[in-house]
Amino acid sequence: MHIPDGFLSARVAFGYAAVSALAVGAACYRLRAQRERGASALLGVSAAFVFAAQLVNFPVAVGTSGHLIGSALAGALLGLPAALLVMTAVIIVQCFVFADGGVFALGANVFNMALVGCVVGYCCYRLLCGAAPSPTRRVASVAFSGWCAAVAGAASCAAQLSLAGVVRLPVVLPAMLGVHGLIGVGEAVVSALVVASILRFRPELLEAGPSVAPSARPGSVAVAAGLGLSLAVAGVLAPLGYSAPDGLSRVLLALGLHPSVPSPLLASLAEYGLSGVVSGVLATLLAGCLGTLFLFGLCWLLALALVPRSPRSSEPARVAVESSG
Numbered sequence: 048m049h050i051p052d053g054f055l056s057a058r059v060a061f062g063y064a065a066v067s068a069l070a071v072g073a074a075c076y077r078l079r080a081q082r083e084r085g086a087s088a089l090l091g092v093s094a095a096f097v098f099a100a101q102l103v104n105f106p107v108a109v110g111t112s113g114h115l116i117g118s119a120l121a122g123a124l125l126g127l128p129a130a131l132l133v134m135t136a137v138i139i140v141q142c143f144v145f146a147d148g149g150v151f152a153l154g155a156n157v158f159n160m161a162l163v164g165c166v167v168g169y170c171c172y173r174l175l176c177g178a179a180p181s182p183t184r185r186v187a188s189v190a191f192s193g194w195c196a197a198v199a200g201a202a203s204c205a206a207q208l209s210l211a212g213v214v215r216l217p218v219v220l221p222a223m224l225g226v227h228g229l230i231g232v233g234e235a236v237v238s239a240l241v242v243a244s245i246l247r248f249r250p251e252l253l254e255a256g257p258s259v260a261p262s263a264r265p266g267s268v269a270v271a272a273g274l275g276l277s278l279a280v281a282g283v284l285a286p287l288g289y290s291a292p293d294g295l296s297r298v299l300l301a302l303g304l305h306p307s308v309p310s311p312l313l314a315s316l317a318e319y320g321l322s323g324v325v326s327g328v329l330a331t332l333l334a335g336c337l338g339t340l341f342l343f344g345l346c347w348l349l350a351l352a353l354v355p356r357s358p359r360s361s362e363p364a365r366v367a368v369e370s371s372g
Contacts, residue, residue: 049148064154091347092273102285113230119168168196201227281335
């Protein structure tokens with residue numbers, strides 16, 4: 048659902064960029080207030096997995112593919128502020144490093160997949176889960192939330208194209224909702240499988256909710272396992288993915304609209320390939336693994352920078368001083 052350059056007007060692009068920047072800034076502020084510093088690795092693992100899973104395209108119709116967006120899944124695991132930060136980081140790296148989505152349309156893409164996707168997915172998940180959900184209810188909730196997030200993001204994308212004067216809303220909206228309604232089914236299945244696996248092996252990560260308790264912090268073994276799984280997805284499954292155009296690309300082609308030529312910051316990784324590597328499969332494998340590792344480190348460091356150190360270590364000293372006085 049990455050909008051390429053050449054479709055959005057300056058008014059629409061900058062307007063959505065401003066809204067997205069405000070939302071990401073608010074998420075960073077909330078993240079400083081509510082999260083534990085020890086949970087920073089969870090953000091890195093989540094970003095790595097979302098990026099890797101987005102590389103795996105699956106067929107949804109003849110000549111059309113889809114892939115996981117991951118906003119509802121991130122919201123269920125991390126809470127809304129952290130999920131928005133993770134999704135924004137993934138979209139920015141995809142844009143500047145891999146030429147996936149236009150630089151001019153970056154704010155609109157963040158709005159659709161990060162802001163709309165995370166807000167709709169997280170709110171649906173929390174509403175359906177209730178106060179004390181069973182594991183089955185959690186899995187069903189994240190599946191439905193993933194479908195809702197995919198469809199909501201597609202509707203927002205259609206509205207942006209209409210506002211920019213590219214195509215009329217009654218034409219593009221049914222096309223976007225139709226194909227992304229099918230993609231949302233794949234989103235629901237993948238999200239449900241991931242949450243079911245977490246409930247089986249690390250249920251405390253979901254039970255703790257948006258604020259991860261010390262006992263729920265992923266240890267080094269869990270972090271290594273999560274990163275290893277993400278690398279396996281990027282290195283093994285991504286090269287085997289369905290190579291047909293994704294939902295947005297198929298809709299644009301059907302409407303006779305063609306994107307401009309991308310101009311990535313790092314041309315050697317454009318379109319998830321590596322210059323100088325003859326084999327396309329090997330290039331996709333290497334580019335996917337490099338992107339997975341980069342996002343893991345980036346989001347881990349961002350979380351460490353945003354979340355202040357816990358004051359618990361200074362609490363005993365403060366109490367001792369007060370008691371002596």
